[in-house]
Amino acid sequence: MRHAALDPVLQLVEVSKRYGGVRALAHADFACTAGRIHALLGENGAGKSTLIKVMAGVVQPDEGRIVLQGRERRFAHPQEAVSAGIACIFQELSLLPDLSVADNICITNPPRRFGLIDRKEQRRRAEAALARAGAQDIHPLAPVAGLPLSRRQLVEIAKALARDPKILILDEATSALTAADVQRVFALLRRLRSEGLAIVYISHRMPEIAELADDCSVFRNGTRVASFEAGTRSDAQVLEMMIGRDIAHAFPPKPPPPANQPAPVLQTRRLGWAGRLHDIDLAVRPGEIVGLGGLDGQGQRELFLALFGVLRGVTGEVRIDGLPARTRDPRAAKARAQGIALVPEDRKMDGLLLPMSVNDNLSLAALDRFSRAGVLVAAAEREAVGGMVRRLAIKVGDPGDPVATLSGGNQQKVVIGKWLLTAPRILLLNDPTRGIDVGTKQEIYALIRELAAEGAAVLLYSTDYAELIGCCDRVAVFYGGRIVRWLQGDALTERALVASALDLQEAA
Structure with missing residues (x-):
């Protein structure tokens, strides 16, 4: 009989989810344990983000079960998952830029006094959450819109910690951070692990996984293909599991400098x-x-x-x-x-219109090129969009699907493709x-x-x-x-x- 401490605090059993013609999860299993950091590995589109959205109550699985502390649960809304002790920090930030840091941190449950928001208590809670996240230098009354992306990411982490979770899920939480901030977050996660939290960690930075993780699970094509203790597989073995083939991480060769330098563009x-x-x-x-x-x-x-x-x-x-x-x-x-074309740093806020289709997002910047006398030529638009989908190998069920249904990597390809269509x-x-x-x-x-x-x-x-x-x-x-x-x-x-x-x- 296993010791109770080793029993999973959260399990997903045979979970499946489809978005239109795209299979995001197919009978996927996952389990995480209190007091351990469990890394989720896989390519964009492997199902990791959908899996954590199921855990966080953001999406409902088509099939399968969620078992939390031995009890089967179903979260109809993210707030139900939060109340159950699950906090999720998504790759695409959920902050409201026009509100202050304190407003964002306490937005789901602000302290009240005489029926009104208690601003003094809210600021105290925000300061405590920021301190816990190692971000004491961020002023709680600062507007989020004025913060650089790395600072906003730390506010997002503080917001999750303010909910005092038992299970903390982080999706690429360090991707926008400076090196100093990354080390602060690592120290925080180790402290939270020692306090008994179960931490689910998604990152494409293999050195981070090697430094932090206790356990690893690899996903491919919506299915878990392996789980193992961190450090028991080489990076090459992990990459082969992730993509189903051997891959050498290399950059394209650089051409030699031309003999005659052309004039600057x-x-x-x-x-x-x-x-x-x-x-x-x-x-x-x-x-x-x-x-x-x-x-x-x-x-x-x-x-x-x-x-x-x-x-x-x-x-x-x-x-x-x-x-x-x-x-x-x-x-x-x-x-x-x-x-000139600009691919911005934050695809969700500045690069895409998430409720609109893949087709509309791809063609948006180049509509004048598909128009005659101000009238859109649909056939020309479809041909150009289809060509870009093929060129960039964008994984999409139907170009009419909302771009929000794509994985992060495929969303980024849409942002790039949108600008390439402007030549x-x-x-x-x-x-x-x-x-x-x-x-x-x-x-x-x-x-x-x-x-x-x-x-x-x-x-x-x-x-x-x-x-x-x-x-x-x-x-x-x-x-x-x-x-x-x-x-x-x-x-x-x-x-x-x-x-x-x-x-x-x-x-x-």
């Missing part, structure tokens, strides 16, 4: 904005992938927004093909004459593989290099140093809104990237 001179960007000088040539390095929040996002015509009051000069850029707004930036000459990619599985990352790396080979000029920001080293021909390292160093060739190493990101003089 995109060039900036002394670009500045609102104290966040200072004297940015850079040039991107056709066929070149230029990386933006540095810690999160050092001006990389603002540079993209400035180039795409989102910001007002930008100073300095932007030239396209040697001529002053006419990018007064995003519509002008994406027009044929400029040819851009300048691609601005803001952390395009965040929260994406290994196999899909490989596809996106190959696509970026393919687009560059076709003549596109690419600016790529990534929080992953390996991506900057493996994908980029040159990297501009940002610190405090300035480019502090250019790295390329043999000088483009992780040590140099880290040292430059910290603005250390001995960055060589």
Whole structure:
């Protein structure tokens, strides 16, 4: 007879779920234990996100059982799962940007006094939750809209902890965090494990799994294919289980620099904005992938927004093909004459219209190309969308299905495909593989290099140093809104990237 401490606190038995023609889960099993961190592994589309949505009461399974602490349960609504002690932090954040941090943390059950929200008590609870999440530096009255993505992610974690859960589920919770914040979260999770919480952890970063997990389960095509104790399988074995074939994690080869450098497609001179960007000088040539390095929040996002015509009051000069850029707004930036496309960091908030169909999301940015005299030519739209679905291998049952039903990786492919349909000459990619599985990352790396080979000029920001080293021909390292160093060739190493990101003089 097993000791009670080893009995699963939560079990899913033979759970199945379909979205239209797409099978998300097929007789899937899963179990997690109190006082252990259980990692869920698998490609995007393997069923992991649907599985945790079933646990959290967000979706109802078509078949199967949920057993919580030995008792069969069915959650008709997420609040029922929360009341049962299950808190879930999804990859796509659930915060309301126009409300304060404290409002978001306490939104489901705000403290009340005389029938009104007790603001003093709410702030106290928010401060306690932020402290528990290791985010004491975030002011509880700050509006969420003004926080960078990494800070918003920590607020989301604090929001979950404020519910005092017994089971904590994290879906790519560190994908937007800085290195320092990741270590804070790791320390937090270890402390929560020691307090007896059962933690379900989804991440595509294998070093995180090796550092944190006690147990691992691998999912493929909606089914659990293996469960094992962490550290008992090699990374190569895990990857083979995830994708069903052997895979070598490699970047496409970089072409040698041309003998005669072509003129830049995109060039900036002394670009500045609102104290966040200072004297940015850079040039991107056709066929070149230029990386933006540095810690999160050092001006990389603002540079993209400035180039795409989102910001007002930008100073300095932007030239396209040697001529002053006419990018007064995003519509002008994406027009044929400029040819700029921006893949944003947050696909849910800035990249997709989730209730709309895959077809509508893909064609949205290029509707003028499928129209004659202001009338949409449906056949041309269908042909272009179908071609992009095939080119990017987007897994979708029907292009008419809502894009919200796709996995995170396939949603990201839709965001990229939407902009490729505009035939851009300048691609601005803001952390395009965040929260994406290994196999899909490989596809996106190959696509970026393919687009560059076709003549596109690419600016790529990534929080992953390996991506900057493996994908980029040159990297501009940002610190405090300035480019502090250019790295390329043999000088483009992780040590140099880290040292430059910290603005250390001995960055060589």
